[in-house]
Amino acid sequence: MYRLTTRTRAGTATAIAVPIFIAAALALPAVTSRGVIQDLFFILTMLTLAQIWNLLAGYGGLVSVGQQAFVGIGAYAIFTGVILLDWNPVVAILLGGLAALLLAVPTAFFAFRLQGAYFAIGTWVIVEVTRLLVAQWKSLGGGTGTSLPREATSNIMGTDAIRALFGVREAGARDILAYWLALVLVVAVTGGIYWLLRSRLGLALAAVRDNVEAAQSVGVDAGRLKWAVFLIAAAATGLTGALIFLQTARISPEAAFAVTDWTAYVIFIVVIGGIGTIEGPIVGVLVFFALRSALADYGSWYLMTLGLAAIAVMLFAPKGLWGLISARSGLHLFPVRRRLAGPKIEGGN
Amino acid sequence: MIWLDTLVQGILLGGLYALFAAGLSLVFGIMRLVNLAHGDLIIFAAYLVLLGVTLLGLSPWVAALVAMPVMFALGWLLQAAVLNRVLGKDILPPLLVTFGLSVALQNGLLEVFSADSRRIPVGALEGASLDLGLVTVGIMPLMTFASAIVMIVALNGLFYHTALGRAFRATSDDAVTAGLMGIEPKRIFAIATGIAMVVVTLAALYLGMRANFDPSIGPARLIYAFEAVIIGGLGSLWGTLAGGIIIGVAQTFGAALNPEWQILTGHIAFLAVMLLKPRGLFPRAVD
Numbered sequence: 001m002y003r004l005t006t007r008t009r010a011g012t013a014t015a016i017a018v019p020i021f022i023a024a025a026l027a028l029p030a031v032t033s034r035g036v037i038q039d040l041f042f043i044l045t046m047l048t049l050a051q052i053w054n055l056l057a058g059y060g061g062l063v064s065v066g067q068q069a070f071v072g073i074g075a076y077a078i079f080t081g082v083i084l085l086d087w088n089p090v091v092a093i094l095l096g097g098l099a100a101l102l103l104a105v106p107t108a109f110f111a112f113r114l115q116g117a118y119f120a121i122g123t124w125v126i127v128e129v130t131r132l133l134v135a136q137w138k139s140l141g142g143g144t145g146t147s148l149p150r151e152a153t154s155n156i157m158g159t160d161a162i163r164a165l166f167g168v169r170e171a172g173a174r175d176i177l178a179y180w181l182a183l184v185l186v187v188a189v190t191g192g193i194y195w196l197l198r199s200r201l202g203l204a205l206a207a208v209r210d211n212v213e214a215a216q217s218v219g220v221d222a223g224r225l226k227w228a229v230f231l232i233a234a235a236a237t238g239l240t241g242a243l244i245f246l247q248t249a250r251i252s253p254e255a256a257f258a259v260t261d262w263t264a265y266v267i268f269i270v271v272i273g274g275i276g277t278i279e280g281p282i283v284g285v286l287v288f289f290a291l292r293s294a295l296a297d298y299g300s301w302y303l304m305t306l307g308l309a310a311i312a313v314m315l316f317a318p319k320g321l322w323g324l325i326s327a328r329s330g331l332h333l334f335p336v337r338r339r340l341a342g343p344k345i346e347g348g349n
Numbered sequence: 350m351i352w353l354d355t356l357v358q359g360i361l362l363g364g365l366y367a368l369f370a371a372g373l374s375l376v377f378g379i380m381r382l383v384n385l386a387h388g389d390l391i392i393f394a395a396y397l398v399l400l401g402v403t404l405l406g407l408s409p410w411v412a413a414l415v416a417m418p419v420m421f422a423l424g425w426l427l428q429a430a431v432l433n434r435v436l437g438k439d440i441l442p443p444l445l446v447t448f449g450l451s452v453a454l455q456n457g458l459l460e461v462f463s464a465d466s467r468r469i470p471v472g473a474l475e476g477a478s479l480d481l482g483l484v485t486v487g488i489m490p491l492m493t494f495a496s497a498i499v500m501i502v503a504l505n506g507l508f509y510h511t512a513l514g515r516a517f518r519a520t521s522d523d524a525v526t527a528g529l530m531g532i533e534p535k536r537i538f539a540i541a542t543g544i545a546m547v548v549v550t551l552a553a554l555y556l557g558m559r560a561n562f563d564p565s566i567g568p569a570r571l572i573y574a575f576e577a578v579i580i581g582g583l584g585s586l587w588g589t590l591a592g593g594i595i596i597g598v599a600q601t602f603g604a605a606l607n608p609e610w611q612i613l614t615g616h617i618a619f620l621a622v623m624l625l626k627p628r629g630l631f632p633r634a635v636d
Contacts, residue, residue: 057441063440065385113627118383120444121385124572125572125619132612133613267445267448271449275441300457301456304457307449308453309449310446310448311449314435314446314449315446318442
């Protein structure tokens with residue numbers, strides 16, 4: 001009679017609305033300008049990074065400030081694939097995920113030796129080592145970086161069809177392709193995380209986050225779980241990094257391993273939106289983009305505002321904007337909490 | 350002879366890293382707080398000293414003495430008004446708050462002082478050196494190292510021979526029980542962060558006198574400080590000095606082989622120690 005469920009009415013509504021939303025987003029290039037597509041590409045890739053970091057920190061308790069290592073190595077892997085191995089750029093994106101996965105193994109080995117908060121700085125050291133090593137790699141431009149050659153970017157698979165379909169130039173077609181790939185990636189990552197959290201693994205993750213000893217006492221292998229989350233997050237971050245730099249078509253160690261772009265912004269998006277929820281990063285990236293557009297002319301004041309806003313949120317609303325919204329309205333668009341459902345007990349409330 | 354020279358330079362450089370690290374180690378030891386803004390606070394203090402020199406016409410030493418109480422007050426305020434509110438079992442909030450502070454400080458400094466690199470002027474002392482027969486050492490590195498030793502002796506004295514130090518150790522061991530004995534942990538934390546900021550000012554003085562600095566170099570100082578603390582083992586200030594020396598020696602030898610390798614060899618030395626001795630060389634605290 002009674003059963004465990006994660007379903008809510010808002011969750012069902014989301015399940016119906018999301019496919020419609022995705023279909024609309026796929027068709028969007030037909031009616032919007034190239035500038036909008038580029039902005040959306042930026043929003044989608046930042047959202048992907050934010051969802052991944054949220055999985056690490058918000059659900060896995062792994063506060064990494066070194067995710068730019070995986071963005072950077074993914075970016076360099078796609079350039080290696082395209083320039084040195086002559087691969088098709090779209091296929092070479094997968095190389096980005098693979099490279100990040102390989103880097104994540106030694107990173108986790110070192111960083112997991114550091115307890116709690118020191119883990120954060122440990123991941124940062126790995127970034128520095130990777131960045132300095134990559135800067136020594138002369139065939140990809142060393143410290144100054146390099147660009148994707150024109151012949152590689154001009155014959156990406158699918159761009160001819162996009163040109164014919166939308167009547168755009170080659171560069172515009174490349175942006176549309178990158179946008180679609182970003183859309184696929186963000187849906188896959190968000191969907192994957194949502195599925196993960198509703199699976200047994202997600203239950204174990206929540207148990208470890210709430211109480212390690214209690215979780216272990218019922219048979220959850222906390223160590224293995226940490227490894228799994230870290231490796232999944234690294235691979236997904238590598239794919240995103242590869243896609244971002246495929247669109248930029250220009251790479252340098254400074255840009256690929258930038259702590260501001262790939263970690264600071266991402267952390268602020270998650271914190272301001274609401275850590276530990278799937279809705280949080282979505283709200284966060286919208287706020288982030290609005291602030292960015294409004295304060296674009298103020299340079300470093302903008303970053304300073306973001307930093308102070310993150311402090312204020314941690315102090316006064318630790319669950320972020322989405323936390324405030326869902327506390328007021330009881331809304332859960334992506335419900336992961338398990339509730340008991342069944343007939344009302346006689347005489348009970 | 351060049352190798353002996355490199356070794357001595359590296360050891361002396363370790364003194365600077367120990368100065369960077371001592372404040373971080375102090376705060377972590379007492380309240381298990383990792384301050385990700387530590388490096389940026391060093392740079393902030395360096396600008397404060399620079400202002401004393403350029404605006405008030407003070408000598409760097411006097412300017413640092415003036416800056417110390419200011420930094421103490423700021424540290425006290427930071428802890429009492431912000432960090433005490435987020436300290437708890439969950440490590441996430443304090444990490445994110447100090448990360449936000451790091452970014453805010455960096456960009457605030459950038460806006461006020463621009464990205465130009467600056468230096469605290471020290472006059473003739475800057476290039477002065479001492480001939481020790483086998484090697485020649487700069488006066489400035491020598492003074493840095495001596496200051497690091499004096500500071501460690503002073504901090505250890507404070508820890509083990511004063512009532513305040515006893516309160517620090519008691520709070521570190523068990524804040525709740527310390528509270529039952531009439532110690533107010535939050536007040537102790539605020540004082541500890543204040544003292545850490547005094548140490549930060551001393552580190553900033555030498556950082557600014559020895560080399561150019563600009564608003565963006567804070568995070569790298571945080572990483573060196575962190576590596577020195579971890580190599581030394583948590584809870585031991587002499588261990589932190591040893592950690593600083595290992596990083597310093599690795600860096601100078603790396604630089605002697607190829608200038609591009611200086612920073613990299615420092616990090617690799619850190620990773621090597623982590624591989625062989627995950628708890629550091631002289632661990633005292635159990636964490």
